Amino acid sequence: MSFENKIIGFIGCGNMGSAMISGILESKLVESKNIFAAVKSKESALDKENKLGIKVCCNNAEVAQKSDILFLAVKPQFMDEILEEIKNEVSNDTVIISIAAGKDINYYEKKLGEDKKIIRAMPNTPSMVKEGMMGICINCNVQKEEIDMVKELCMGFSKTEVVPENLMGVVTAVSGSSPAYVFMFIEAMADAAVLGGMPRKQAYEFAAQAVLGSAKMVLETKKHPGELKDMVCSPAGTTIQAVKTLEKEGMRSAVFEAVEKCIEASNGLK
The missing domain is CATH 1.10.3730.10 (ProC C-terminal domain-like)
Known part of the structure; x- marks a missing residue:
């Protein structure tokens, strides 16, 4: 599958976000010029640019607008604020992947619209050494080829399996x-x-x-x-x-x- 013209966006670039980006880069599926991340401060942006070799800014809306696949790698308590910033910037074609615990698909559909492509994910810390295990559940707007694309994209840091949303609590506990x-x-x-x-x-x-x-x-x-x-x-x-x-x-x-x-x-x- 080709990611040549895909922009992979990250809102949040902490330990988990950085690990995911590093794995994607090491897989050679996506060039660094096609990964775009948003962080809180200019100091952090410079640090992440130097360490990861990607483009980093402090504008969540800009990253959301440009991304074909958008990872929301922020803590749950910040999610309301983030979604308010980006709700008018994400298109119906953007695949949105959130790793925030406790936020179900219905929550994102209410905040962003029921016509958006939403994936809820639960990665784990072994992703930092490229040996992660991640469960994902999807809403009805995500197509099979998009699921396959996400699974391939994440192979650089984690194995990924699709589960029904009612099993996400089990995914949390077992991985x-x-x-x-x-x-x-x-x-x-x-x-x-x-x-x-x-x-x-x-x-x-x-x-x-x-x-x-x-x-x-x-x-x-x-x-x-x-x-x-x-x-x-x-x-x-x-x-x-x-x-x-x-x-x-x-x-x-x-x-x-x-x-x-x-x-x-x-x-x-x-």
């Missing part, structure tokens, strides 16, 4: 928020390794690489996680002793409850 759970797991394993005598820097490397490799096995082998777990658990071996302890201490139920609470909290955001 948007879950890096925090994984970081806690890595930290706990590393602490235990330090207790066992391993230097902390080395402990983090062992624990993190083990998690990375295990996740890759799930994705690449397509085997059930339980089957992969059983492959590690030799009869009367060390691993099954550890698994028994995790079961006794309620690891599964703790994760289950945490994800359930996160879904509940996400669905309650407005």
Whole structure:
């Protein structure tokens, strides 16, 4: 798919917005001259221009007017103000993608018009290292070729899957928020390794690489996680002793409850 004549706009260029732009640039799908971002201050604009090599301004309306695909990469509390600024600037052909948590498609249609092409997205922080997972839901104005275009555009920083909007709370819990759970797991394993005598820097490397490799096995082998777990658990071996302890201490139920609470909290955001 060609992006040669497409202008990709970003309103907001913080950690997530910058990560998305970097991934798009590294994918070589879009040239830097065709990415246009808006930030709050001139100082920030100069900084982002120098770091990313794109055009940056302080005018949200200008970016909205020129963009074929427009990412709204701002926090939810600023969204009302942003939409008020751009509502008369975005055309019906512009694909608008928001990453703000808790704002549903109906909210954007009320603010911008029911004739606009709206995509609601939930990326996660591993997008910063080009290993993100993002769920998107779409309104009825977005065409299949536009969905495919967005998915291809985002490949540089994240895998992307379309989900019905009622599952966006689940997306938040299982990918948007879950890096925090994984970081806690890595930290706990590393602490235990330090207790066992391993230097902390080395402990983090062992624990993190083990998690990375295990996740890759799930994705690449397509085997059930339980089957992969059983492959590690030799009869009367060390691993099954550890698994028994995790079961006794309620690891599964703790994760289950945490994800359930996160879904509940996400669905309650407005």
